[in-house]
Amino acid sequence: MNLSNKRVLVTGSDGFIGSRLVEMLLEDGCNVRAFVYYNSFNSWGCLDGLTKDKLSQIEIFNGDVRDSNGVRTAVKDVDIVFHLAALIGIPFSYHSPGSYVDTNIKGTLNVLQACRDLNIERVITTSTSEVYGTAQYIPINEKHPIQPQSPYSATKIGADAIAESFYRSFELPLVIARPFNTYGPRQSARAVIPTIMIQLLNGNKEIKLGSLHPTRDLNYVDDICKGFLALAKCDDAVGRVVNIGSGEEISISNLANLMIEIINPVAKIVSEDKRIRPKESEVEQLLCDNSLMKELTDWMPETQLKEGLMETIEWFKVKENLKKYKSDIYNL
Numbered sequence: 001m002n003l004s005n006k007r008v009l010v011t012g013s014d015g016f017i018g019s020r021l022v023e024m025l026l027e028d029g030c031n032v033r034a035f036v037y038y039n040s041f042n043s044w045g046c047l048d049g050l051t052k053d054k055l056s057q058i059e060i061f062n063g064d065v066r067d068s069n070g071v072r073t074a075v076k077d078v079d080i081v082f083h084l085a086a087l088i089g090i091p092f093s094y095h096s097p098g099s100y101v102d103t104n105i106k107g108t109l110n111v112l113q114a115c116r117d118l119n120i121e122r123v124i125t126t127s128t129s130e131v132y133g134t135a136q137y138i139p140i141n142e143k144h145p146i147q148p149q150s151p152y153s154a155t156k157i158g159a160d161a162i163a164e165s166f167y168r169s170f171e172l173p174l175v176i177a178r179p180f181n182t183y184g185p186r187q188s189a190r191a192v193i194p195t196i197m198i199q200l201l202n203g204n205k206e207i208k209l210g211s212l213h214p215t216r217d218l219n220y221v222d223d224i225c226k227g228f229l230a231l232a233k234c235d236d237a238v239g240r241v242v243n244i245g246s247g248e249e250i251s252i253s254n255l256a257n258l259m260i261e262i263i264n265p266v267a268k269i270v271s272e273d274k275r276i277r278p279k280e281s282e283v284e285q286l287l288c289d290n291s292l293m294k295e296l297t298d299w300m301p302e303t304q305l306k307e308g309l310m311e312t313i314e315w316f317k318v319k320e321n322l323k324k325y326k327s328d329i330y331n332l
Contacts, residue, residue: 245288
């Protein structure tokens with residue numbers, strides 16, 4: 001499928017991945033409708049950081065994926081839907097699991113139902129490597145057992161299952177994209193890399209983290225977005241779950257030490273109990289098998305970890321960006 005001149009809806013476009021995907025879709029010649037979460041502050045989230053020129057090319061749709069009528073209105077008259085809208089913070093899912101069910105499961109159902117009824121040409125739904133839980137074998141391919149180790153991951157498993165059922169039951173032409181851990185400019189402070197980065201850039205001598213031993217497969221946001229675009233263009237990916245990841249892993253402690261080396265070599269790591277996940281909920285190891293992605297598309301990870309961290313640091317170092325973050329509290 002050629003994306004040029006296609007009318008595209010991106011839910012979750014106010015998030016850091018969604019906003020970058022919107023930019024790349026514009027570069028691909030798409031007509032983009034950006035679904036942002038309605039709020040009385042008239043904030044468009046990460047899209048507020050785009051230039052006026054880019055924003056003038058985007059149709060902003062304020063809504064809530066939990067509202068089926070609003071979703072149907074947003075989906076009307078588009079060709080392709082990228083569904084990224086979700087609640088994603090794992091610690092907050094322990095606190096408010098019901099909101100995750102409503103947003104991640106019901107919200108996905110609303111999007112799929114509207115896409116089915118309105119005959120959308122291609123739907124890309126967003127999964128997460130968290131659905132695999134702690135690796136039973138590595139690297140993790142798409143046949144790896146699913147393990148709901150947090151309320152968040154459970155709701156994403158539910159959303160994936162509903163998406164697969166719409167393909168099997170109604171032949172809805174969809175792809176389930178399953179990115180591994182993503183980082184980059186605009187990411188919220190609930191993620192580990194911004195957590196480390198904002199503490200270092202604010203001059204903290206003690207960098208407060210949770211568990212230090214788990215490993216993650218970290219991917220720069222541009223690589224993940226290119227993966228989304230590649231899957232949308234790939235007819236052979238329809239009906240498939242496809243991992244997007246680098247195939248490399250790093251422990252949280254080694255990641256933190258790398259960032260300390262780059263930003264402030266005198267800083268030290270401190271593990272705080274309140275930041276540690278419950279024992280049976282912690283995902284100990286994630287390492288992607290991206291062979292299916294490479295088989296189906298011409299996608300390859302392009303950004304090395306240190307290079308991506310340097311790009312991200314440069315964004316966070318800008319005063320107007322850094323002041324948006326609260327480095328002195330634990331962000332759920």
